[in-house]
Amino acid sequence: MPDPTLPAARTVAELRAAVSAWRGAGRRVALVPTMGALHEGHLSLVRLGKSKADHVVASIFVNPTQFAPGEDFEAYPRDEARDAALLAGAGCDLLYAPTVAEMYPPGFSTSVDVGGVSTPLDGLARPTHFAGVATVVTKLLLQCRPDVAIFGEKDFQQLLVIRRLARDLDLPVEILGGPTKRDVDGLALSSRNAYLSVEERRVAGTLNLALKTAAEALAAGAAVDSVEAEAKARIASAGFGSIDYVEVRAEDDLGRLGPGPLESPARIFVAARIGRTRLIDNWPVRTPVT
């Protein structure tokens, strides 16, 4: 039975004391950064961390700087007791749950901008988002100093941004992606799925099917621009409201592809709204055999 009372660090000093003790004993440490509201996707990352390191730290921090005014920072679900029990059950050794004041004390003014892979897709749709992510992840990695840090492929662009960040700033950590976990109808697990009404939830379940269909068409040799247009039409007619993007991009650097048949590994990315809920997803595309 996992210990239901997961130890928690609230400050950088407490976190470093715990991690230093492990490191001093020659143990490897994994960090799984989260914003809480945990689901099976997060827990699978904790288990992946446990398979790569002796100890897993999961952070829960709803980072205000990656939300724009009018986004759901205030509404974002928070239930630490529930999250802590789930983390303990998945084999997590330490919860790191700092306050906003611990992360951003008075006078804080620094920002990390990854450029490049952070600029298309969600970088266009949410212009301040990835600088907020890159800055807080830099801090979390330097506060914890793990051997490995794990991020979900559901936020695939974020994973690429953080890989680039770690490489560019020489952060001494290995960045690993964990596969997207999906519900029975294929909907990518997301804390934001909790916002959906029953009818919205039904519509949401069609998003992954549109991506899968598009990926199959691309693998069969269809042209990028027509596949994007068809996927967009399918998503709109399924009942989504505004669609921020449906785009096929290179899997390594998110470079623009097409308009013809694919010639290198790619992924199709979507961001679309149902009511006030914004969902994102992505799907790998196999290059057609030529």
Next chain:
Amino acid sequence: MPDPTLPAARTVAELRAAVSAWRGAGRRVALVPTMGALHEGHLSLVRLGKSKADHVVASIFVNPTQFAPGEDFEAYPRDEARDAALLAGAGCDLLYAPTVAEMYPPGFSTSVDVGGVSTPLDGLARPTHFAGVATVVTKLLLQCRPDVAIFGEKDFQQLLVIRRLARDLDLPVEILGGPTKRDVDGLALSSRNAYLSVEERRVAGTLNLALKTAAEALAAGAAVDSVEAEAKARIASAGFGSIDYVEVRAEDDLGRLGPGPLESPARIFVAARIGRTRLIDNWPVRTPVT
């Protein structure tokens, strides 16, 4: 006799191997980042490092991203053999001299912006400068992972920027400032002094006197705005060309002061050109006894 053949690391891997060996043996490590063209100011920082740590790494890297187009990146003096001999004589244990390709490999795209203290003074005069500095210093600190890193007070704003950077990103390092070294006439030692003709060098020697006079007037209770205006006039009439700024600022956060008599610790900052050479200097101001 110091070893005249100072060991040199050219890559991050070589640097980390050397530093890891020291850290594994329980030794403290100091880093002194430089752009080479070393003078007694740099060497005093190496000696300060040696008094704070068991081993001192000095980096020499003329960082292209902190120069704007039209500035002196190409002309900046480079003589590694001379620098290495000076470093060895000052007690340095390892030279870290990476190439531009080692620091900025293809695909590099990340930038660190400290905001706040990096925005006035040289932040206005050289708009891309401090982002270049903050990014390269973040990289150097994470490549070397020293216990302490040492920067000269001659570049006082840079020292404040790096202190803020280290605090904001939770870089696990102590940032120390070393006092400005001056020539017999008080000119702050700078690699750029080598650009000056004999006549320009004579004019340059008046810059620190203008600051000292201004600081004394402020300590005697003179108003900030009149002291700034007088110092500016004195510097212009001494033979300087364009003056980027002469400003009294709070010593902790570079906040604007005045216009009346000072009420908290301050410093007077100057940037001015003689011919094509841009010089900066700064001088502490004692608060008047009230």
